[in-house]
Amino acid sequence: MSSIRSKAPSIARIALGLTFFVFGLNGFLHFLPQPPMSGPPAAFAGALFATGYMFPLIKGTEVAASLLLLSNRYVPLALALLAPVVVNIVAFHAFLAPAGLAVPIVVLALELYLARSYRDAFAPMLHARTEPHSASPASGRGRVPAHAS
Numbered sequence: 001m002s003s004i005r006s007k008a009p010s011i012a013r014i015a016l017g018l019t020f021f022v023f024g025l026n027g028f029l030h031f032l033p034q035p036p037m038s039g040p041p042a043a044f045a046g047a048l049f050a051t052g053y054m055f056p057l058i059k060g061t062e063v064a065a066s067l068l069l070l071s072n073r074y075v076p077l078a079l080a081l082l083a084p085v086v087v088n089i090v091a092f093h094a095f096l097a098p099a100g101l102a103v104p105i106v107v108l109a110l111e112l113y114l115a116r117s118y119r120d121a122f123a124p125m126l127h128a129r130t131e132p133h134s135a136s137p138a139s140g141r142g143r144v145p146a147h148a149s
Contacts, residue, residue, distance in 0.1 A: 009117040010072075016110040017069030020062040020082065027059030041096040058085060076121035079114055086111045 026032045037045060048054040061081055068078035090108050093101040115122065124130070 009114065012110050012113050012117070013069050013072065013075060016082075016107065016114065017066045017078075019107060019110075020066035020085075021070065024059045024062030024066055027055060027062070037097075041092070044092065044096060061085060075114070076118050079111065079118065080122075082111060083115075 022032075048058075062085060065078040065081040065085075068074045068081075086104075086108055090101075090104045093104045
């Protein structure tokens with residue numbers, strides 16, 4: 001049981017990474033057929049496409065973050081980059097296309113599980129008040145803790 005528990009974050013990381021890698025690349029290469037959309041979902045997707053930059057930005061972020069997840073490098077950064085994408089995917093399906101909500105729920109669960117697994121990396125961002133580090137006058141590149149001044 002502990003063996004499965006110790007491997008679960010890696011399995012979730014790889015599953016989330018593969019999901020975003022495949023769907024991110026599909027945004028550029030169009031190898032997965034897309035079902036036809038109409039009504040508000042089509043209008044929303046059309047508006048994103050019409051900007052000329054939004055889909056490449058989203059899909060490029062998905063591919064870059066998925067590569068970080070798959071390589072097990074900068075995983076907290078990858079999760080932070082994907083968080084707004086996941087929120088939008090869930091919101092899109094919850095409000096505009098509820099029939100396809102199952103996969104986004106799984107993606108959200110993986111994202112939340114991994115965020116919890118890497119919670120120590122996110123802890124500094126969750127302080128209500130903090131001070132920026134300032135450059136050390138002696139070396140010009142060192143850090144002086146905020147509480148030291």
